[in-house]
Amino acid sequence: MEKLLEMAKKVCDQAEIYSVDNKSNVVSFENAKLHDIDTKFQSGVSIRIIKDGKLGFAYTRNLINREELLQNALNSLKGGVSADYEFPKTLDLPKLNTYDSSIDNITSNQMVEECSRVCELLKKTNGEISSTAYSYTETIRVMNTKDTDVSNKISQFGIYGSIAYPGSASGIGRVSSAKKFEKMPNELIQETVDTFNVSSKEVTAKGGKMKVMFMPNCMYALNWRINNGTSAKSIYEKISPIADKVGEKIFSDKISIYDDPLDDKYPGARAFDDEGVATSKLHIVENGVLKNFYYDLNYAKKLNAKSTGNGYRSAQWESDRISLKPTPVLANLRYKTGNKSFKEMVKMIDRGIIIEGALGAHSGNIPNGDLSIGANPALYVENGEILGQIKDVMMAANIYELFKNVVEVSNTLYYSYSGLMPAILFDNVSVATKS
Amino acid sequence: MLDKLKQILSKIDADYADIRYEIKKDIVITFNGKELSQIGSNSTDGYVVRALKDGGFASAVFTKIDDAAQVAKTVVENAKLIGKDNKKPVKLAKTDVVKENYTPDFIEDPRKVSIEEKLNITRRANEAALAHKEIATTNVAYREVIREKTFVTSEGSEIKEDLITVSLAGEIIAKDGNLVQNVRVATGGSDGFHTIRNPEKNFEERTQIAIDLLKATPVKAGTYNCILNPSMAGVFTHEAFGHFSEADIIETLPAMREKMKLGSKLGSDVLNIIDNATIPNQLGFYKYDDEGIKVKHAQLMKNGVLVGRLHSRRTAAEFNEPLSGHCVAEDFRYAPIVRMGTIFIEPGDKSLEELFALLGDGLYILDAKGGQTAGENFTFGAQYGYIVKNGKKAEMIRDINISGNLYKTLLGITAVGKDLVLSKRGGCGKGQINIRSCSGAPHVIAQGLVLGGA
DSSP states (O other), X not given: OHHHHHHHHHHSSEEEEEEEEEEEEEEEEETTEEEEEEEEEEEEEEEEEEETTEEEEEEEXXXXXXXXXXXXXXXXXXXXXXXXXXXXXXXXXXXXXXXOGGGGGOOHHHHHHHHHHHHXXXXXXXXXXXXXXXXXXXXXXXXXXXXXXXXXXXXXXXXXXXXXXXXXXXXXXXXXXXXXXXXXXXXXHHHHHHHHHHHOSBOOOOOEEEXXXXXXXXXXXXXXXXXXXXXXXXXXXXXXXXXXXTTSBOSOTTOOEEEOTTOTTSTTOOSXXXXXXXXXXXXXXXXXXXXXXXXXXXXXXXTTOOOOSOEEOOBTTBOOGGGSOOEEOOTTEEEOOOSBOHHHHXXXXXXEEEESSEEOTTSSOTTTTEEEEEESSEEEEETTEEEEEESSOEEEEEHHHHTTSEEEEBSSOEEETTEEEOOEEEEEEEXXXXX | OHHHHHHHHHTOOSSEEEEEEEEEEEEEEEXXXXXXXXXXXXXXXXXXXXXXETTEEEEEEESSGGGHHHHHHHHHHHHXXXXXXXXXXXOOOXXXXXXXXXXXOOSBOGGGSOXXXXXXXXXXXXXXXXXXXXXXXXXXXXXXXXXXXXXXXXXXXXEEEEEEEEEEEEEEEEEETTEEEEEEEEEEESSBGGGTSSOHHHHHHHHHHHHHHTTOEEOXXXXXXXXXXXXXXXXXXXXXXXXXXXXXXXXXXXXXXXXXXXXXXXXXXXXXEEEOTTSSSSTTOOSBOTTSOBOOOEEEEETTEEOOOBOOHHHHHHHTOOOOOOEEOSSTTSOOEEOOSEEEEOOOSBOHHHHXXXXXXXXXXXEEEEEEEETTEEEEEEEEEEEEETTEEEEEEEOEEEEEEHHHHGGGEEEEBSOOEEOSOOOEESSSXXXXXXXXXXXXXXXXXXXXXX
């Protein structure tokens, strides 16, 4: 890597080397039986060079042939992708606790035992049980010609348990995660069982305007739209509906949203982004007021702003980071918690649905903030009681309207598919049903 | 390479093992609005091994050859662990030993077209959209993915196959005040670069739709009878039915497996569905899957009755059904899973005019905008549509998202048109992306669809 950087220095104005090494082990139980174990050892190196204001980019799995990698990057300069920004000089970073070395000692056997325990507890229902445990370690290193040489090692262990309604393959699932091996909390397993039991009965209900509760596992459907509206990329492309609204109240005052990369209590903390820029806590919305957009180096330069340390190699449908250029991403999005528990929030619903899973979150008009999703499943609530589940349900909203009508944000955050998320109860939402 | 792979395989102490090595080359050219944001050509590679030992089957992926020994050990240990308390040992369906080096024919080989020419074509397509003042921005990308696969099994099969997929696709975003509307555009294929050439007309047409959507009315939530155009009906077939034809999905769901028994009546009498990746010159074509099984024509539904299923070697043995050759991986980062190849509704006898007359009042909805299936429920979006009154197309509508149900929605397909069209770009995500996932259909009438509205 050092040698590659030396070579690059000689032929261009600036250079950056990004490397990643990761190991993962995934154990999956289906129908409460051990079904699969999948192990991965992967690595890769990516190079960005800037010469005469143009960008060159290339990547490889194995750094066997440095000349070839550099030549690919030099070739791509000819395309004429402009790059007016400078790679950062990042020397002092806060020391984060992101890695627990005990992760290296977790065996497949131990993961099998934990999945097996979770399955046994979930079996108290008549549903079909599945469970997955994973362990993951990763080392990222970013070096550049400004003498930046930063690296970060992370560890993550997670476990997922779900119960499906027989014949449906749709059901209730929960996930827990930590930096080291930790058993799935029994309360979380019990909540999965209880939620499954109250919702197994199929009921019918008329559509219309009603209260809708988004559970943590489907918050990503809302977050995608918030991310889109507040990204420097959308601001630069003039497609954000809130481009001119900084300082204005756009959401209910119950809503505070921020990016918190330095919070190392949970897996995924980062002191620097994928461009080597130091990260910091960034308020996006505070008590309903739009505070900030988030930037990577490229869009910060275009918009005459500073990078907020949100340049990550990430894309919606592509996970091979070395093949991606950094783009603005909220990697550690959090919501400020509210005052009520999930159970108390259910009591606040006169008539409405609880969305446990979202379907088709990617197919609405995301730039405009529109959302039109299937609920999978939808739990139907009347007078604070969950009566059962309804099928063929869709809810639709525009997030800039939806977030004005917040009834409550839950007082706990759950681990979910999009990180730590609360449940949020909204009022006056359009719901369509078959009956 | 063959010898190196055989050597790795020889160190795996298993009842059966296979190894797949792939070199993946890609070219990406991306425009965001008028700016070129990425261009380049790259090559990566890696290995996937799988081992069956004492009734357990496990897989492992690695990219550094130095990890091979560790992986050979781990994958066998994991397989044994799976097999240990397993009352029903994993079996793999028997197959012939194949030795073949297969290179597909191209109408125009994309590797012989310079990157400058690819850039020019992409730029022209992008400019066709940006020429209109209503267009705020675009995201347009040319992608070329070359998978050079070498596959070896402990049974003696040795197969090489190259897959080259090209696409020119993206999103055109129109804006009026604070209202933003987007339309997708996609072309491409697996038989050559000719599928990309002269894209301007297509981009012009899609741009006009984006502009028209600024004036369209949001659809009201409710239940509607609809005519689906071929793109919509194709994605509908993929989401509503296709995923449940993938045996690995229902393998471990006893109740669903019972409902999805061959012979079950799931669709209306007019519905015939096939997966046929063997058809040449279409996106989904391949010869061997990533277990070395030759892909076959698979009739899945006949007159509404379930008659077949898509399999891996593992699921074919488990279900005691014939191998179909549908176990496919995205690339060297993944072990293969059961995937659709080219799934479509077979053409019926109705003209589009007849379908409109049959519909009477309802909606005409066009061009899929992504779908998702989870269990029996699925959703899919349409990019635009029209209200239909008395068999006549009336005003344009937007914000169309549909929810459906495996056991009910296919029974609501009451008429099938003659005009089969297959998709030109894939991208099904089932944990990993299948860029060759091809779907198609003629125009169809689907009754009683729930729309979310806006």
